[in-house]
Amino acid sequence: MENTIQLTVDAVVFGYEAGNISVLLVKRKYEPYQNAWALPGGFVLENENLEQAIERELSEETGVKINYLEQLYTFGDLARDPRGRVVSVAYFGLVKPNAFQLQASTDAELAEWFHIDTLPKLAFDHKKIFKMALERLQAKITYEPIGFELLDKKFPFSDLEKVYTTLLRREIDRRNFKKKMMSLKVLDELDEKISIGRGRPASLFSFNQQRYFQLKKEGIIFEI
Amino acid sequence: MENTIQLTVDAVVFGYEAGNISVLLVKRKYEPYQNAWALPGGFVLENENLEQAIERELSEETGVKINYLEQLYTFGDLARDPRGRVVSVAYFGLVKPNAFQLQASTDAELAEWFHIDTLPKLAFDHKKIFKMALERLQAKITYEPIGFELLDKKFPFSDLEKVYTTLLRREIDRRNFKKKMMSLKVLDELDEKISIGRGRPASLFSFNQQRYFQLKKEGIIFEI
DNA sequence: CTATATTTGCGTAAATTGTACGCATAATAT
DNA sequence: ATATTATGCGTACAATTTACGCAAATATAG
Numbered sequence: 001m002e003n004t005i006q007l008t009v010d011a012v013v014f015g016y017e018a019g020n021i022s023v024l025l026v027k028r029k030y031e032p033y034q035n036a037w038a039l040p041g042g043f044v045l046e047n048e049n050l051e052q053a054i055e056r057e058l059s060e061e062t063g064v065k066i067n068y069l070e071q072l073y074t075f076g077d078l079a080r081d082p083r084g085r086v087v088s089v090a091y092f093g094l095v096k097p098n099a100f101q102l103q104a105s106t107d108a109e110l111a112e113w114f115h116i117d118t119l120p121k122l123a124f125d126h127k128k129i130f131k132m133a134l135e136r137l138q139a140k141i142t143y144e145p146i147g148f149e150l151l152d153k154k155f156p157f158s159d160l161e162k163v164y165t166t167l168l169r170r171e172i173d174r175r176n177f178k179k180k181m182m183s184l185k186v187l188d189e190l191d192e193k194i195s196i197g198r199g200r201p202a203s204l205f206s207f208n209q210q211r212y213f214q215l216k217k218e219g220i221i222f223e224i
Numbered sequence: 225m226e227n228t229i230q231l232t233v234d235a236v237v238f239g240y241e242a243g244n245i246s247v248l249l250v251k252r253k254y255e256p257y258q259n260a261w262a263l264p265g266g267f268v269l270e271n272e273n274l275e276q277a278i279e280r281e282l283s284e285e286t287g288v289k290i291n292y293l294e295q296l297y298t299f300g301d302l303a304r305d306p307r308g309r310v311v312s313v314a315y316f317g318l319v320k321p322n323a324f325q326l327q328a329s330t331d332a333e334l335a336e337w338f339h340i341d342t343l344p345k346l347a348f349d350h351k352k353i354f355k356m357a358l359e360r361l362q363a364k365i366t367y368e369p370i371g372f373e374l375l376d377k378k379f380p381f382s383d384l385e386k387v388y389t390t391l392l393r394r395e396i397d398r399r400n401f402k403k404k405m406m407s408l409k410v411l412d413e414l415d416e417k418i419s420i421g422r423g424r425p426a427s428l429f430s431f432n433q434q435r436y437f438q439l440k441k442e443g444i445i446f447e448i
Numbered sequence: 449c450t451a452t453a454t455t456t457g458c459g460t461a462a463a464t465t466g467t468a469c470g471c472a473t474a475a476t477a478t
Numbered sequence: 479a480t481a482t483t484a485t486g487c488g489t490a491c492a493a494t495t496t497a498c499g500c501a502a503a504t505a506t507a508g
Contacts, residue, residue, distance in 0.1 A: 399457080
């Protein structure tokens, strides 16, 4: 039996900065869809697993180092790629603000961050993949502590709140949100404070992953 | 670039009968893992999509017709198959009791239902796939109305409750469970009653999928 | 035929969780 | 000094969840 099905990976990488959620795209250098924007990704090599393929492609095409990576869905429709039968395993990833800057490095292709509400036309079925990734992210921040993965290690509470209101596209009562989040026992309040512009300086918090795993093992679930 | 990655699909099919959750396995006819039990599945053909591949393999190997099918995860570790690099897209499925009987039909291989607590040793990484599927099913019945897919179209409330207590492995207060379930407005109480053994005869209920989709569109979510 | 066991169906009180919002505090801007 | 802004803390009320009592409708045992 001759095997003519090809396997690729694609990554939907989200970043957060100053109240905006962005996604990382690359401009295609070759046909098909030459010069169109697309999700970073490419063919899986025989001697690497799927996560390694994602990390290699991201490194080659964008130079971005991912902070959180999770498999999203596998797209296998017959006509999704004009080159023939190509099945793609999609992942979604999150990066911290410091990884946000794109160095126009080495042989990095043209990569850019786009606000999730103003994406350009995308190659292949990548629009559909992006849409599913965004829905997954929106759902997931309510039942897994992954919102922190978009922020620096130390962050003021208002930043976390902003990530939630931006992603969920609805207002959240600041005081109730903090009470709920603190009751989950996975945030440590640090001694440090930060003062940005005017207003009372904010305490910095950090996510205690060890405590989270501990609580998860005990069957206590994160839920906002 | 020569492509040597092969693509398969595997299905974790669950069935329910008389308080027991079972999973469908087939005995392998050829090497590798000859005569070992495995999840039904096989290579994806070039002219079929992934769901079609699942349905074809299930039909060929077991004759079982699936009632609910959902993609689970794609397994791509380097050494998961001794034949070489084989990536497998796993699905999980549910069947209704009437599809439970296995006809030793045509060229159906040896297929059998196994209680989920007493599975035999499985080929490849199928134990890992099964484990993930069970966890997904357990989680999913609490936030999507898929428990009904394991029951006949008409069912007494006690059957639904049994599906939940069996899968979640914990007692649920019968009265509160019914109140909660009815408050979701997706079950219709029929005029019919059923009497099994002694005790008061039970009303039959049916899942109103149309109403569910309606409510979902309005943003109302199913949650037990 | 009567008493008992069993399963379903309905309701209510208490405990827990969620929501709305008032007000003090600590900084900057005028 | 005073206004403005963002953070931090608390409290009353509403909604939901949980625990559990009891009646109704059947089968079974004596």
